[in-house]
Amino acid sequence: MSTTPDNFLGLEPKFSDYKSSQFAVLPIPYDSTTSFLPGTRHGPAAIIKASQQVELFDEELEAEFYRAGAATQDPLTPEMASPEAMHESIFKTARKVVKDGKFLLGLGGEHGVSSGLIKAVMTKHKKLSVLQIDAHLDLRDQYEGTQYSHASVMRRVHDHGATIVPIGIRNVCAEEHKFLRTSTIDPITARQTMCDDNWIDRALDSLSDKVYVTIDIDGFDPAFAPGTGTPEPGGLDWYQVTSLLRIVAAEKTIVGADVVEVMPIPGQAVTEFLAARLAYKLMCYVQARR
Secondary structure, eight states, X not given: OOOOOSSGGGOOHHHHOTTTOSEEEEEEOOOTTOSSSOXXXXXXXXXXXXXXXXXXXXXXXXXXXXXXXXXXXOOOOOOOSOHHHHHHHHHHHHHHHHHTTOEEEEEESSGGGHHHHHHHHTTTOSSEEEEEEOSBOOOOSOBTTBTTSGGGHHHHHHHHTOEEEEEEEOBOOHHHHHHHTTSSOOOEEHHHHHHOTTHHHHHHHHOOSEEEEEEEGGGBXXXXXXXXXXXXXXXXXXXXXXXXXXXXXXXXXXXXXXXXOOOOOTTOOHHHHHHHHHHHHHHHHHHHHO
């Protein structure tokens, strides 16, 4: 029987204690507004399990960064009264983590969980920009009867007053296209990352000093992350995403993040392992900047 601690990265108590840890990992097993394939509620547990196989030495930065501490919180119990009630539950839980001075790392669950997380981070960082890695804009005002749908999450973030910088977009509805024309949001599409050598500079120019990173796993091409509810062809690859995150972490201050929309596929762990490595890689970049 494995003796690996059942937490993110499988860390021993010395490096997973909440009081001493600089990072707090919040699993949110929620997928009540998914509109195609369900199952992202199983994503957080799958990511945590996969993370226990991730090497703690980062081969790119040539150091170990887990020693900053990552405390895994108890999974947040889904609030089934309404998506809005779940949003408020996430906000209240995340706000305490932010108030305690921790770097908040949310693990979803559907993308709808991000609005509560970002709102909590904005209680501390008012002038926040949100780097959104995603196949979809998620800018509908409401979808299937709720304004707190995964398809509306970035519209709510926009309502909070954050600047949104979407990367990897390749599926847009007419309502979103119309909204873009009246907003200051300037998406960088997946196609543009292939043909514009300056796409990372464009992203940096649009970001404020304080940045929250939200990573919908369907931002990746499904060849690399097939386990997601709404896979879209033509997405980003590992080196595009990690190069972007490393530069953003070096030149800006990343103050919170989430990885969402992982839908485990029985019999293989490709997507959750990518998500786990990506979450730790982001922690490494943040800690290296510090």
